Amino acid sequence: QQQVKQSPQSLIVQKGGIPIINCAYENTAFDYFPWYQQFPGKGPALLIAIRPDVSEKKEGRFTISFNKSAKQFSLHIMDSQPGDSATYFCAASAHYQLIWGAGTKLIIKP
């Protein structure tokens, strides 16, 4: 019940396409859902986060969609660029504990 299931494991998209990464959870106590972006050789960096009272949040080209009843949330990257190539982690938090998804390695082809 503490898991966050993330898919796909890897994703290759042409430049300008819209990669979509999906996450699902079971624990209804989770109330904070961040996405982290990690480039090789770097630490993860917060990309965008959402709370369950909001169904969508946009920051620049990045959008989180949240479906509370389905217990699912997803990341969309509009007009994707080769510089977006990285590993993306979804996560969910209740109290102090942050539960991470397994990660998605995204490659944007020029």
Next chain:
Amino acid sequence: DTEVTQTPKHLVMGMTNKKSLKCEQHMGHRAMYWYKQKAKKPPELMFVYSYEKLSINESVPSRFSPECPNSSLLNLHLHALQPEDSALYLCASSQGTGRSPLHFGNGTRLTVT
């Protein structure tokens, strides 16, 4: 550049060595964390310090010993490590715990020979 600074960037140590990893942040954050990350895996929480006190130890073996000398500094002392401890060790800080964004350093790449 990250606002959480970790040193050294790389470390190679033998199984009988004693070494320390260092982490520093000047954002006024009151929570600091050690994570371990293996290749192609998410970060795995090891320790949490809140207001300079150890608040969470995720059943980490005693060969890893954390220390928080003050609100800006976090150390991880290493002793008698095993080759399977080779990983990227990440330090992070946050304003509070739980729902606060984590600010990560770029990690120390540790190799145990």
